[in-house]
Each structure stands twice: as C-alpha cells, then as structure tokens.
Amino acid sequence: MSATLADARLTFGHAVRAETLKLTTVRGMWWVAVASIVLGLMMVATSSRTVPEPGNELDWTMASIASAIVTPWVIVSVFAALQATGEWSSGMYRVSFAVVPRRGLWLAAKATVLGIYAGVVSIVVVAASTAIMLARYGSDGAVVDLGAARTWDVFIGVPAVCIATAVMAVGIGALVRSSGVAVTVVVALLVVLPFAGIIGLDWLAHITSYLPSGAGDSIVRSGAFGATTDDLGVAFGSVVMLAWAVGACLIAAVAMNRRDA
Numbered sequence: 495m496s497a498t499l500a501d502a503r504l505t506f507g508h509a510v511r512a513e514t515l516k517l518t519t520v521r522g523m524w525w526v527a528v529a530s531i532v533l534g535l536m537m538v539a540t541s542s543r544t545v546p547e548p549g550n551e552l553d554w555t556m557a558s559i560a561s562a563i564v565t566p567w568v569i570v571s572v573f574a575a576l577q578a579t580g581e582w583s584s585g586m587y588r589v590s591f592a593v594v595p596r597r598g599l600w601l602a603a604k605a606t607v608l609g610i611y612a613g614v615v616s617i618v619v620v621a622a623s624t625a626i627m628l629a630r631y632g633s634d635g636a637v638v639d640l641g642a643a644r645t646w647d648v649f650i651g652v653p654a655v656c657i658a659t660a661v662m663a664v665g666i667g668a669l670v671r672s673s674g675v676a677v678t679v680v681v682a683l684l685v686v687l688p689f690a691g692i693i694g695l696d697w698l699a700h701i702t703s704y705l706p707s708g709a710g711d712s713i714v715r716s717g718a719f720g721a722t723t724d725d726l727g728v729a730f731g732s733v734v735m736l737a738w739a740v741g742a743c744l745i746a747a748v749a750m751n752r753r754d755a
Contacts, residue, residue, distance in 0.1 A: 504595075504599070509603035510607060512593060512603070517608070523611070527615050529569065530566035531615065531619055531622065533566065534563060534566040534619040535622050535623060537561060537562050537564065538623045538626050552642060552645070554636075555627055555637055556647070556648045558623075558636075559623045560652055562623035563619055563652050563656065566615055567655070567684070568685060570656065570660060571659045571662075571684060574661075574663040574664050575673075575680050576676070577604070577667070578608075578666075578667025578668045580673070581668075582672075601668055601747050602743070604664055604668075605661045605743055606661075608660050608661070608664050609657040609664075612660035613654075613657040615656070617653050620652050647715050648714055651713040651714040655706075659710070662741075665739070666680060666742050669742065684705075687702050688705060688708065703726060706738050709732075711731075713728055
C-alpha cells in the first residue's frame with residue numbers, strides 16, 4: 495500500500511508534465527515562437543551595418559547577433575504573462591489547482607515550462623542570427639571566436655536573460671491575475687522605463703539600470719536589452735536578474751496561498 499501511495503504522490507515532475515501538455519496544446523504557442531524568430535532575424539538580415547574598426551570585429555559581431563533578441567524577448571515575455579493570467583480569465587485555474595493543489599508547486603511548474611520555452615526560442619534566434627551574420631557580413635569582418643569570453647556572454651547570456659524574464663512575467667501574471675495589468679507591467683519594465691534617461695529623467699535612468707533590461711544589458715554587454723546608465727557587471731547583473739525572476743514568483747506564491755483563488 496505504501497509503495498502505491500508513494501507512486502501516486504504528486505511531484506514537481508508531474509506538475510511540469512501537466513503544464514507542458516497544457517502549453518503545447520495551445521496553438522498560439524507555435525505562432526508566437528515563429529513570429530518571434532522571424533521578426534528577430536529580420537532585424538539582423540535587413541539592418542545596414544557599418545564595417546567594424548580593426549580589432550573590434552568580434553565585439554561588433556556579437557552585439558549585432560544579440561540585437562536580434564530585442565523583439566522576441568518582449569513578445570515571449572508578454573506571452574508568458576498571458577499564459578499565467580489566462581488561468582483566471584478562462585477559469586482554468588480551478589482545474590489546475592484541482593490537479594496540483596499546492597499552488598506554489600503549480601507556479602514553479604508553470605514558470606519552469608515557460609522559462610524553457612523562452613530559452614528554446616532565444617537559442618534558435620541566436621543560432622540563426624549567428625549564421626546570418628557570418629553569411630552576410632563575413633567579408634566585412636564578422637567573426638565568432640568560441641574561445642573568447644565575449645562570445646559566450648551572448649551565447650549564454652541572451653538565453654539566460656530571456657528565461658529569467660519569462661519566469662518573472664509568469665510571477666507577475668499570477669500575482670495580478672489581470673491580462674491588461676500584467677501586460678502593462680511587463681511592457682513598462684522591459685520597454686518604457688529603460689528609456690527614462692532619453693526623456694531627461696536622469697535620476698530615474700540610474701534606477702532603471704537595476705530593471706530587467708539594465709541587468710540583462712550588463713550580462714550580455716551589447717545594448718540589446720535597452721539603454722543602461724550604470725554597468726552592473728556580469729556577476730551582479732546576474733544576481734539582479736535572478737532577484738527579479740525569483741522575487742516575482744515568491745510574491746505571487748505568497749499571494750496565491752493567502753487568497754481563495
């Protein structure tokens with residue numbers, strides 16, 4: 495009997511499989527992925543680029559590759575937030591909480607699945623944009639050096655930032671439960687507030703360096719995730735990015751455990 499009960503015990507793996515099945519049966523998932531990848535690659539393929547200065551070829555190449563992620567990053571993050579709020583707008587949360595009564599476990603599983611989804615999309619974008627850069631701008635000096643740390647700042651940093659931002663977006667969606675509010679908050683954090691310095695709000699520009707965009711730019715070091723005033727460095731930028739992701743989900747988990755739904 496004990497063995498049977500142990501086999502029947504709900505685990506994190508079971509919750510992840512349930513959320514994976516839920517996500518992959520959503521037709522919009524495929525459209526969002528395709529649209530994100532196509533729009534990202536269009537930025538690389540159609541943008542005119544000046545020839546890099548001698549000795550700056552690698553940095554120029556990696557910055558150009560990273561620039562492809564801007565649009566996919568925002569689209570996938572908004573999609574992740576909508577997948578969380580959709581549980582309440584559709585009433586699906588009743589089924590989800592019946593299958594996974596532990597709400598923190600359910601949130602962790604959903605954040606994991608959507609984080610992986612964001613990571614896969616970003617890896618495809620980075621790989622394809624690398625191929626485009628080498629094919630189109632190889633004669634202009636485009637180069638990828640797998641032995642250089644600068645290369646891996648982009649190859650690892652871009653997917654890591656996209657994963658963390660998607661997890662954060664899930665936490666925001668689960669916290670506010672409103673699609674409109676969630677999208678507004680996510681877009682404000684990723685798109686609106688990072689450009690505060692451009693409109694003359696210098697004091698706010700320093701604060702925005704600690705937003706996901708500023709932390710992401712400090713990790714990737716390319717300007718792909720938006721303008722940043724203060725360079726946090728890769729290590730501290732990673733800590734700030736992780737704090738946004740984990741913090742949003744922890745606050746959402748506490749809020750869900752305190753309310754009826």
